[in-house]
Amino acid sequence: GLREILARPARDERERELQRLNDRVFLASRLLRRDPRGLRSWRDWQRRSGELSRALNLTDNEEFVPESFSLALVEEVRAQRRLPTLFESVRLPRSPLRWPVEGGIGLPYLVGEPATDTPSLVPTRTPGTNEVTFAAKTIAVRVPFSHEFDEDSIVAAEDYVRRQIAKSLTDGLEAALLNGDTSSPHMDGVVSATNDVRRTFDGLRRLARRPTVPTETDASTFGQSSWLGARRALGVYGLDPAELVCIIGVKAYYRLLGDATNWGDFQTLDKIGPRAVNLTGEVGALYGVPVVVSSYVPETCAGTALDDGTGTDSLFLLANRRCFGLATQVGPTIETVWDAEALQFKVIGYQRVDFQPWFNPTTERAVSVGYGVSVS
Structure with a gap:
């Protein structure tokens, strides 16, 4: 119906x-x-x-x-998403929710041939278990309408407002996935407001700093060798190119395209040819690893992996997509309210989400950052 x-x-x-x-x-x-x-x-x-x-x-x-x-807004948000589609999707029936994670059982044992009526039992191994707690947070945007709008104006504006709300929610989630940090102060000097969307949860860059030795690689000599150094920092999590994604900023991407000497193995989509899966936003691949461009990768760093807003350096990230979960309790939703004091109608778009690693981020390395990429 x-x-x-x-x-x-x-x-x-x-x-x-x-x-x-x-x-x-x-x-x-x-x-x-x-x-x-x-x-x-x-x-x-x-x-x-x-x-x-x-x-x-x-x-x-x-x-x-x-x-x-x-649910047209949901469709609009999905069409615009790039980074959020890269990670495992989790639906939250409630928040907070503890999600069980089961590890492997390790290697088998060598068992000798039975020589008696009471042979030794085959040794057992118990799977390691853990749990990840998802606690959804609300990100929202408000668009005011004048009370003097007539029906024709509202009908004409409806598509535009929905698209802008969808873009705002999508961009906000992408910014948080890359640059989120719940600590105070925020790791980046450019983030000061307490309601900045980049405080929603710990994003990929923050998680790269969680291990005792952060997985951050000096990439000031911007080329395939520094890229491989960042991949090497992932250890076992960097082996399978099908599980990896490289996220790079706009200016760094254009620098890569114009440098065939140091990036000779980079393949654009027309050179890759058809394959089973092309990631949303993918622009090419390096050694089989998809490369995705995001305008929310910092470009004002100053020789470090942190964004102080004063420098002219960018960075790139390498992440194992299977190691992170993006949870949704409430998908993109629109509500309208009347504010009599302001004589305004307000259209509010919001969603409730959380992002967590499936592993212990203080010991495991599933995301790596290459910093010091000059984009001046």
């Missing part, structure tokens, strides 16, 4: 159009504080939704009145 389509991500273009129509009518009704059936766009909703419902063989269109946003 129609309610089912609005409550899940769209599967084709007709379902997407239904969701967009629903969201436009609902947003206009909330911001104008009027019953949807009293809007000028109501007839258009009835006509077009009726056509689409008949094409999709839906049964509940006649009595349906838009009363909430569809």
Whole structure:
């Protein structure tokens, strides 16, 4: 039925159009504080939704009145995501949630041939167990609307507002995944506000500093040799290129492209050819390791792996994607409220997420940073 389509991500273009129509009518009704059936766009909703419902063989269109946003925002966020799609996805039914993690059982034993009626038992090994606690945090953004907006203005703005909220939530999560740090003060001097999204959880760069000897490699001589040094720091976690991803900043990526001498083995997508999986945002590969570009990789470091905002250096990261979990308790959601004191309508987008390693970050090395990459 129609309610089912609005409550899940769209599967084709007709379902997407239904969701967009629903969201436009609902947003206009909330911001104008009027019953949807009293809007000028109501007839258009009835006509077009009726056509689409008949094409999709839906049964509940006649009595349906838009009363909430569809999951079109979820679709929009998924389409824009790059880094969040790289890691294991976890759905949280509640928060906090303890997630059991089971280790390996180790190597087998050599067992001799039985020579008596009471041979020795085969030695046992017990799998190592651990648990990871996910505690979801809320990241949110608010977009104000003037109370003087009319219906035509609201309908015209609906797509734009949804796209901007989706972009804000996606970019915020990406910034936290790379640069998150829950300690105080934050590792980066450029982060001072207590509500900065980069304080949501410990991101990859912070986790690279958790071992006794941080997995940070001087990459001031920016080339394949320094890249291999950063990969070597991962040890066993850096062996399988299918499990790895290299995340690089925009300026460093362009420097890489223009330096065939030091990056001769880098392959762009047209040279890689078809393969089973191409990661979202992937621009190429080095020794089989996918390379993804992010505009949230710091570019104002000063000779270290920390961003003080005064330098002209960037960095890159190498991470084993299988070693981290990105948990979601509440997916991208939109709410609208009326603020009488400000004479404004406010559209709020939010989600509840957490990011954790599956291992003990103080002893294991599954993420490495190469710093000192000049991008001046």
